Amino acid sequence: MGILIALEGLDGAGKRTLVDKVVAALTASGLRVAVGAFPRYGESLHADVAAEALKGGHGDLADSVYGMGLVFALDRGGYADELRKLLSDNDIVILDRYLASNAAYGAARLRQHADGEYTQWVRELELGRLGLPAPDLQMLLDVPVELARERAKAREAQDATRELDAYERDGDLQSRTGEVYRELASTNWVSRWRVLSPDVDPAALAADLAEWK
Numbered sequence: 001m002g003i004l005i006a007l008e009g010l011d012g013a014g015k016r017t018l019v020d021k022v023v024a025a026l027t028a029s030g031l032r033v034a035v036g037a038f039p040r041y042g043e044s045l046h047a048d049v050a051a052e053a054l055k056g057g058h059g060d061l062a063d064s065v066y067g068m069g070l071v072f073a074l075d076r077g078g079y080a081d082e083l084r085k086l087l088s089d090n091d092i093v094i095l096d097r098y099l100a101s102n103a104a105y106g107a108a109r110l111r112q113h114a115d116g117e118y119t120q121w122v123r124e125l126e127l128g129r130l131g132l133p134a135p136d137l138q139m140l141l142d143v144p145v146e147l148a149r150e151r152a153k154a155r156e157a158q159d160a161t162r163e164l165d166a167y168e169r170d171g172d173l174q175s176r177t178g179e180v181y182r183e184l185a186s187t188n189w190v191s192r193w194r195v196l197s198p199d200v201d202p203a204a205l206a207a208d209l210a211e212w213k
C-alpha cells in the first residue's frame, strides 16, 4: 500500500511545478509514483461546474461557500475508487490539492479559523461520507501572497485559458486563506503536515520523501 501525500498552497504558489519536479526525481530513484490533481478539470462534471461558477457561471452558485465546497468535494468523491487503486499499485501517490484546499478556502471565505465549523464539515463530508482515503502527509508550499499573485498573473499573461478566477482576483481572500493554511499545518489537521519555503529544493524534498516512505 502506497503513501498518500497532498501538496497545498495558494493559487500560483507553484504547486504544479513542484509536484512535477518531485515526481520526476522520485521516479528516477526507482519508486512507483502516481500523481493526481484537483479540481479534475475536463474529467469531472463537478470540477468543470466549479471552474465555470468561479468565472461567473451557474447563477449565484459561487456565492455559496458550502455549495462550492460540496461541488469540489463531489469531484474528489468521484475519484475515490481510482485513488484507492493508485495507492495499491504505487509506492507514493502525490496530489496537487486535496481536501485541505476546501477547508482553507471555505474557512477563509467565512472568516473562520482552522478549528471552526467549516473545516469540521469538510472533514466529515470528504473522509466520512465520501470515504476518501486520509492523506498520510500534507505539505504547505508557503509562498507569500504577493509572490503567488505575481506568478498567477505571469501565467495568465502567457496562457489565455488561465485567466484569473474570482478567488484568484481577491487578494484579501488569498491572505486569509494563507493564514488558515498555516493554522491547519500547525495543528496537523487530519494528518501530519510539513511547511515548505518558496525556495524548497525539489531534489532534496524528493530524497526526504523517499526516505520517509
Ligand SMILES: Nc1ncnc2c1ncn2[C@@H]1O[C@H](COP(=O)(O)OP(=O)(O)OP(=O)(O)O)[C@@H](O)[C@H]1O
Pocket (backbone or CB within 6 Å): 009, 010, 011, 012, 013, 014, 015, 016, 017, 018, 151, 152, 154, 155, 198
Ligand atoms: N519556483 C518558481 N520560480 C519561478 N516561477 C515559478 C516557480 N514555480 C512556479 N513558477 C511559475 O509560477 C506560475 C504558477 O505556477 P504553478 O502553475 O505551478 O502554480 P500552482 O500553485 O499549481 O497554481 P494554481 O493552484 O493556481 O493552479 C507558473 O507560470 C510557473 O511557471
Ligand SMILES: Cc1cn([C@H]2C[C@H](O)[C@@H](COP(=O)(O)O)O2)c(=O)[nH]c1=O
Pocket (backbone or CB within 6 Å): 011, 038, 039, 072, 073, 097, 098, 099, 101, 102, 103, 105, 106, 167, 168
Ligand atoms: C480543489 C479545490 C480548489 N479550491 C479553490 C482553489 C482555487 O482558488 C480554485 C481552483 O483551483 P486551481 O488549483 O486554481 O485550479 O478553487 C477550493 O476552494 N476547494 C477545493 O477543494
